[in-house]
Amino acid sequence: MSLENGIKDVINTKLKDGTVEKLIGEQLEKGVVNALDNLFRSYGDVTKIIEEKVKSVMIPYLEGYDYSRYITKLDSVLVDVLQSSALENKKLLENFKELMIPEQDKTIKAxxxxxxxxxxxxxxxxxxxxxxxxxxxxxxxxxVSVSFEVDYNEERSWSDMRNAVLVFECEHDSEMNYQIRIHNWKKFDKEEWTIDYKSVHDINSLRHLDEFAIFLMKISQNGTKLILDSDGDSDEIEPEEKPEASFS
Structure with missing residues (x-):
């Protein structure tokens, strides 16, 4: 018997007793398992589909959830963290704590x-x-002399959009100055203006913000509307810092 005929006989025997069919079945099973494994990996197609479905359910739920009941707990946790944290993180955590307390007012006058x-x-x-x-x-x-004014942009006669800048200015210290962009759709907003104060996207930047910037972020993200009850005003303020007495 030639080698070729011998191989044919062995194959025929294995086909008849089901060995080949069994081996093919085992490999197909392994192939299916491997394919499913790949689909469910971190970047697999099925994982992406599941992730999108979870996002579509969870995100609206989380955005609409009332967290006010946890503010007291959050406050105590942050106090503990502040007491044990490094000084460089203290301002960041204080600002974060302030941002988490919701602003109740729906409108604020200029x-x-x-x-x-x-x-x-x-x-x-x-x-x-x-x-x-x-x-x-x-x-x-x-x-110290301080003032504010509303600087209205010149708009097209056909435009329903009004834009302006609310300017707070300290004559002695320019570091205190603020420019706040505001806009208004005459048809829909009536006399209420939207505050266009850009929020911080990097949490580490919170450590560098002053309390007025934090307040602007709160009312902006809360959707608090501005009522322009005045186009400008001026005043004089007394610095809280007191000089040391000199007897020279």
Whole structure:
């Protein structure tokens, strides 16, 4: 018997007793398992489909969830973290905590926002270069001039969109100055203006924000509308920082 005929006989025998069919079945099973394994891997097609379905259900639920009941718990947790964290993270966590407390007001007047900004200036204005007053009690720094105005953009006559910039300005310390873009759709918004204050996308940037910036972020993300009850005003504020008494 030739080698070729011998091979044929063996194959015929294995085909008849079901060996080949069994082996083919085993390999097909392995192939299906491997294919499913690949589909369910991190970047597999099935995994992507499942991920999209989970997102479509979970994200709207999380966005609409009322987290206010957890604010007290969050506050205590953050206090513990602040007490044990490094100093460089303290400002970041304080700002994060402030952002998590929802803003209740649906509208705010321009004059009210001006008052809020003045409080910020009183506590943070640079006192170098200010004269010291010694009359009527302990020494104080001289008053600082502040103002606000609404700078309206020139619009097309056919446009229903109005744009403006709300400018808060401190004459003595330009670091206190703020420009806040606002816009209004006359047809739909009536006299309410939308605050276009850009939020921070990198959480590490929170450590560098002052309290007025955090407040603007809160009312902007809360959808609080601005009422322009005035196009401008001016005032004088007294710095909170007190000079050391000098007897020279």
């Amino acid at each position: 004059t009210e926002l001006f008052e809020r900004w003045k409080e910020y200036v009183e506590g943070n204005v640079e006192t170098d270069g200010l004269e010291v007053c010694y009359e009527d009690g302990p020494p104080t720094y001289e008053y």
